[in-house]
Amino acid sequence: MRIGIPRALLYYQYYPVWKTFFEQLGAEVVVSPPTTQTMLAEGSARVVADTCLPVKVFLGHVISLVDRCDYLFVPAIRSIQYKVYNCSKFLGLPDMTRAVVPEAPPILEIEIDINKGKRVLYQAIYRLGRHLNWNPLKVRQAGLAAWQAHLDYRELMSSQGLTPPEAIARIADIPETEQKLPSHEPAANRATIALVGHPYLVYDEYINHRVMRRLKQGGNEILAPEMLPTDKLESAVASLGGRAYWTYEEEVVGAGGHYLQNGTDGVIGIMAFGCGPDSLLMDVLHRQAARLRSTPFMCLTLEEHTAEAGVITRLEAFTDMIYRRKRRQAEVCV
Numbered sequence: 499m500r501i502g503i504p505r506a507l508l509y510y511q512y513y514p515v516w517k518t519f520f521e522q523l524g525a526e527v528v529v530s531p532p533t534t535q536t537m538l539a540e541g542s543a544r545v546v547a548d549t550c551l552p553v554k555v556f557l558g559h560v561i562s563l564v565d566r567c568d569y570l571f572v573p574a575i576r577s578i579q580y581k582v583y584n585c586s587k588f589l590g591l592p593d594m595t596r597a598v599v600p601e602a603p604p605i606l607e608i609e610i611d612i613n614k615g616k617r618v619l620y621q622a623i624y625r626l627g628r629h630l631n632w633n634p635l636k637v638r639q640a641g642l643a644a645w646q647a648h649l650d651y652r653e654l655m656s657s658q659g660l661t662p663p664e665a666i667a668r669i670a671d672i673p674e675t676e677q678k679l680p681s682h683e684p685a686a687n688r689a690t691i692a693l694v695g696h697p698y699l700v701y702d703e704y705i706n707h708r709v710m711r712r713l714k715q716g717g718n719e720i721l722a723p724e725m726l727p728t729d730k731l732e733s734a735v736a737s738l739g740g741r742a743y744w745t746y747e748e749e750v751v752g753a754g755g756h757y758l759q760n761g762t763d764g765v766i767g768i769m770a771f772g773c774g775p776d777s778l779l780m781d782v783l784h785r786q787a788a789r790l791r792s793t794p795f796m797c798l799t800l801e802e803h804t805a806e807a808g809v810i811t812r813l814e815a816f817t818d819m820i821y822r823r824k825r826r827q828a829e830v831c832v
């Protein structure tokens with residue numbers, strides 16, 4: 499049985515978990531290819547215009563998998579922490595997918611809501627696994643192996659400073675395509691820049707116009723939310739806004755708050771146009787950057803009409819400003 503997983507939305511956080519779970523139960527996992535213009539156009543054509551960009555991209559990936567798998571896996575992840583919630587788009591994702599892509603293969607779904615207790619969670623995992631194997635012990639073993647794969651994945655990223663695509667490539671034993679070339683730029687023309695935001699915006703090179711790759715090619719060192727351990731993310735969230743309400747506060751406010759205060763030369767926040775949670779969370783970072791006045795902060799807002807030239811111009815202006823600042827600081831020290 500082939501199970502399709504769209505390379506979008508929560509793929510970057512949970513792909514190793516899902517892959518391990520399904521493979522342990524004897525299925526083959528098929529992942530959609532990286533985002534293309536056609537996928538985005540096809541996804542956008544199925545929904546109303548003000549749907550956020552990541553959801554349109556997700557639907558484009560679903561359409562690309564239609565003839566390539568027997569089942570499609572679309573989870574509804576409501577909450578993975580007590581009283582901390584995902585955005586409403588994630589809650590209805592299986593229903594929305596069914597409604598707007600009627601030609602999609604049958605959908606395997608699971609609802610994850612930690613607030614309903616462990617018993618309900620285990621029952622949901624068993625209901626999902628039952629599609630592949632009736633033996634509850636086998637499903638339990640697959641669940642435990644999947645959880646261990648998740649812990650190993652998080653540990654790999656935070657201990658070795660890897661991004662999700664790098665960690666996934668390493669787990670799958672795919673040789674790295676991006677070579678780390680030595681930079682010939684003088685030190686004042688290189689910077690340590692943190693990119694914060696949802697993984698589906700930061701790591702989807704088509705929709706963000708290769709922000710991370712461009713910065714790396716300029717000789718800059720890039721930091722990402724996944725490179726921080728959970729305790730640091732949580733303490734940054736607590737110090738900036740108290741108790742978290744949204745699941746992604748860690749990847750936006752937590753990572754951004756930490757990097758603004760801890761030795762980076764600049765922080766770039768990436769958000770989607772029309773995203774309710776992000777408009778609040780990025781504002782928290784804006785205010786913190788203005789309060790600290792020590793680390794430059796820029797917010798890049800993406801939508802399907804965002805032009806590559808516009809992104810390049812903003813990146814160049816931001817990095818030039820950082821390099822100028824570094825040169826001035828170096829002169830003061832001399």
Ligand code: SF4
Pocket residue numbers: 550551552553585586587588696770772773774775776
């Ligand atoms: S958090 Fe924002 S970008 Fe992500 S799915 Fe929800 S509305 Fe879209």
